[in-house]
Amino acid sequence: MAQLPTVEDVARVANVSRQTVSNVLNSPEIVKPETRGRVETAIAELGYRPHASARRLRTRQSSTIGIRLDPLVNGISGSVLDRYLHALTERAAERGMRIMLFTADDPDDEIEEFRRLRDGADVDAFIVTATRYADPRIDWLVAEKVPFVAFGRPWGEDLNSPDRLWVDVDGHSGTHQATQHLISRGLTRIGYLGWPEGSGTGDDRRTGWEAAMTERFGLSPAELAGLTTTTEEGVPQARRIVEELFAGDHGLDALVCVSDSLALGAMMAVNEAGQRSFPVIGFDNTPVAQAVGLSSVEQNLGEVAAGTLELLMGATGRRVIPHGEGLQDPRHRLITPKLVVRRSSHLAPVEEAGSTTAGNHNREENQ
Numbered sequence: 488m489a490q491l492p493t494v495e496d497v498a499r500v501a502n503v504s505r506q507t508v509s510n511v512l513n514s515p516e517i518v519k520p521e522t523r524g525r526v527e528t529a530i531a532e533l534g535y536r537p538h539a540s541a542r543r544l545r546t547r548q549s550s551t552i553g554i555r556l557d558p559l560v561n562g563i564s565g566s567v568l569d570r571y572l573h574a575l576t577e578r579a580a581e582r583g584m585r586i587m588l589f590t591a592d593d594p595d596d597e598i599e600e601f602r603r604l605r606d607g608a609d610v611d612a613f614i615v616t617a618t619r620y621a622d623p624r625i626d627w628l629v630a631e632k633v634p635f636v637a638f639g640r641p642w643g644e645d646l647n648s649p650d651r652l653w654v655d656v657d658g659h660s661g662t663h664q665a666t667q668h669l670i671s672r673g674l675t676r677i678g679y680l681g682w683p684e685g686s687g688t689g690d691d692r693r694t695g696w697e698a699a700m701t702e703r704f705g706l707s708p709a710e711l712a713g714l715t716t717t718t719e720e721g722v723p724q725a726r727r728i729v730e731e732l733f734a735g736d737h738g739l740d741a742l743v744c745v746s747d748s749l750a751l752g753a754m755m756a757v758n759e760a761g762q763r764s765f766p767v768i769g770f771d772n773t774p775v776a777q778a779v780g781l782s783s784v785e786q787n788l789g790e791v792a793a794g795t796l797e798l799l800m801g802a803t804g805r806r807v808i809p810h811g812e813g814l815q816d817p818r819h820r821l822i823t824p825k826l827v828v829r830r831s832s833h834l835a836p837v838e839e840a841g842s843t844t845a846g847n848h849n850r851e852e853n854q
Contacts, residue, residue: 553604571616612634622637638655659694666695666696670699747783782828
């Protein structure tokens with residue numbers, strides 16, 4: 488059986504020291520690009536593969552990032568995390584990193600998992616999802632100096648804090664685009680269907696609709712409140728509350744929704760009320776939105792995944808940077824989403840050619 492190539496073989500072929508090869512494998516950012524290129528070429532030519540177990544014992548690094556697999560509360564909204572995990576796993580593999588999924592019943596249980604995986608050197612960093620105000624998980628990770636990035640802003644905290652790294656989608660921008668799109672079609676009474684106040688993500692998305700309506704129509708807080716309806720997340724809940732809305736004199740021209748789940752429920756109620764020309768726009772651009780022709784805001788989860796790894800590992804690094812050391816500001820990434828316009832939002836009685844925002848939207852018209 489042929490002997491496997493060693494670090495010494497790579498060093499000899501690349502004409503560098505054994506330490507330089509080790510640096511390229513473990514801390515490539517400290518090696519000159521020309522030298523790093525020679526070593527990487529030698530590694531490829533020899534087919535060298537580092538011994539993962541030995542490396543872990545030596546460096547206490549596992550080349551693994553941990554992330555909680557959230558319970559699938561709703562099949563529509565749950566697809567967002569699925570798509571993010573897929574993109575994250577692909578991009579992590581390109582950097583020689585693995586993604587470890589684990590489950591937890593609640594924030595306290597998740598913190599115990601953090602502790603167990605950290606103490607066993609099973610992961611090098613964590614990604615926190617479904618962030619909330621005064622999040623105890625983030626507080627624990629900061630106090631313990633465990634590298635992490637939050638997918639979602641650390642609501643209620645200093646968003647520019649150097650020890651709270653985060654990547655998020657700009658919900659304000661997404662609903663602002665959606666509302667402007669409807670305004671450009673001559674609609675004025677554009678309602679908002681959102682979650683109850685207190686959700687960081689939900690509150691952020693509402694501000695985009697609010698800003699667009701205020702900029703165009705100068706509405707007062709009371710008038711904005713009169714156009715707002717809230718309910719818990721879920722298709723049945725949204726369907727029920729919009730049915731009640733349409734049973735009265737609602738006076739609305741369209742609805743911008745905080746999620747595709749609420750938008751789908753709203754569409755069902757609108758169709759049952761016989762108002763198929765009533766536009767509804769969702770948020771998340773889930774597969775369900777694509778299937779039923781629902782206009783929605785696309786989060787660009789590939790860019791979110793890339794931003795997550797950049798904050799954890801630097802622009803081109805192949806290992807987790809301890810506590811963001813050497814990371815240049817800003818220590819967060821706010822990703823701008825895009826509105827995907829489908830047939831459901833083209834039913835207002837306004838000519839398509841008259842749109843002033845068409846150039847900013849990705850169109851998927853279902854004829």
